Amino acid sequence: MKIAIVHDDLVRKGGAEQVALSFHNAFPNAPIYTLAYDANSTYPEFKDCNIKVSWFGQFIKSEKNMKRLFFPLGVLAMQRLDLREYDVVLQSTTHCAKYVQTADDALVITYCHNPFRLVWDTDSYDKVKQANRLKRTLYGKVISILKKIDTDAAKRTDWFITNAQEVVHRIKQAYNPLNEITVINPPVRCSNFYVSNSVSDYYLIVSRFESYKKVDLVIEAFNKMPDKKLVIVGKGSREKEIKENAGNNITFLTGLDAADLARLYANCKAFIFPQLEDYGITPLEANASGRPVIAYGKGGVLDTMIPFTDDSSKATAVFFNEQTVQALQDAVNLFEQLEFDPAFLRAHAQYFDESQFVLKIRSYVQSRYLSERKVVPLILNTDSSYNNLA
Structure with missing residues (x-):
């Protein structure tokens, strides 16, 4: 052959x-x-x-x-x-x-x-x-x-x-x-990621800056939550506009090597995935790092994530059902009341x-x-x- x-x-x-x-x-x-x-x-x-x-x-x-x-x-x-x-x-x-x-x-x-x-x-x-x-x-x-x-x-x-x-x-x-x-x-290459013993105080996005990725939605939400930190890794056609609209609690990074990206995943509070994606590997990369996901509950995440219903220790994500600022804020606030199991998250990612x-x-x-x-x-x-x- x-x-x-x-x-x-x-x-x-x-x-x-x-x-x-x-x-x-x-x-x-x-x-x-x-x-x-x-x-x-x-x-x-x-x-x-x-x-x-x-x-x-x-x-x-x-x-x-x-x-x-x-x-x-x-x-x-x-x-x-x-x-x-x-x-x-x-x-x-x-x-x-x-x-x-x-x-x-x-x-x-x-x-x-x-x-x-x-x-x-x-x-x-x-x-x-x-x-x-x-x-x-x-x-x-x-x-x-x-x-x-x-x-x-x-x-x-x-x-x-x-x-x-x-x-x-x-x-x-x-x-x-x-x-x-x-x-x-x-x-997902689980070997590229690891579970950290400590978690920092920031939420994370890894995405291209294109309209359908909805990075602007997350920025608008976090502009209204100035006490919460957001780190965004990426670039794209809407980069200038998106950066201009971001508040002081939002940090942009680019040009990271694999080790830097793995560290950001491992230490974030949660990974945010606001777009309707055909599939989406980044939520699984977050799970491979022992970190949960806050995701728009449509599209590919239905194949890969276990949404929270009543037991966060057996879930991998919190879903929000509308691509609106209020829905995302509500999901973040709900997430902060829950406790996820890093070992369960890592084991889930290994299926993929x-x-x-x-x-x-x-x-x-x-x-x-x-x-x-x-x-x-x-x-x-x-x-x-x-x-x-x-």
Whole structure:
């Protein structure tokens, strides 16, 4: 079995990139094909991988320029990536990984984090939603072209995997796949985090500064609770605006290494997760650090968190049911009356550990390959030689 991994782009740190790294750990001999790669902006572990970058990525490395030139240059570049020599193509994608060329008889497995948001959920982009009439017309034409490209490319997928039940119906609506969709929850690397013997006095957010992430909602809430400290780790398109609106009880940090981030997780009072997310790994990172979560109770957290009802020692999170300042404040105030069990939180996170994810992905790919090729099954091998299964 000759296998290749494809990921949209490697120019940031996020949950999708962690999945791509876990694919590499499952199949360490497989090359990783991608639109663009910036070693300094994504996880350092990718430096040890065999990265195959499109011609576009030879010139464009920053996330900003990649997004600016994605249509049409990025699309054309991914369509030129030729993977027809591979028996199995394992894709990690929200948009362009599925645009690559594959052999007609190749087994194509797509781990779809979400259907291409610009195409299938256009109004979630402020730039489009707030555009004037002329720009919206132009955006409409571009999006119409992208939708056809995206739909046609998705037809090459034999089997879809996704990260949470929240996304299953979106994939069905967008791509109408012939086969069942399997949910394999993304991994958290528990070994990167630890439980501290002491807890500090701050709440924590780790997030990009984009509208749907709702960091501005948390800032507004904490501006009205000046006695409570908030630490925010991240950056993004709304960074300037968000920082300008923050009170003196709010601290911003960026450029942290893994040890610094682990320390922040381990010592926070609680992690705040205000957005509607398809999945969301950061709440599990908080649990792996023995810390509870205050989360908007919709979306991916329904797959990963155990909400408090009557016993906080057997819960991992406090949910709030409306994305409003008052609802968040009420959740914070409720949290401060409860006592969570760090050992229970850590044990819960370990159910989602990367080691489990790697085993599930290996097993899934092998079973589909053997089934498609009608090969007599071999004993599952969990070391790197699995990648060379014939």
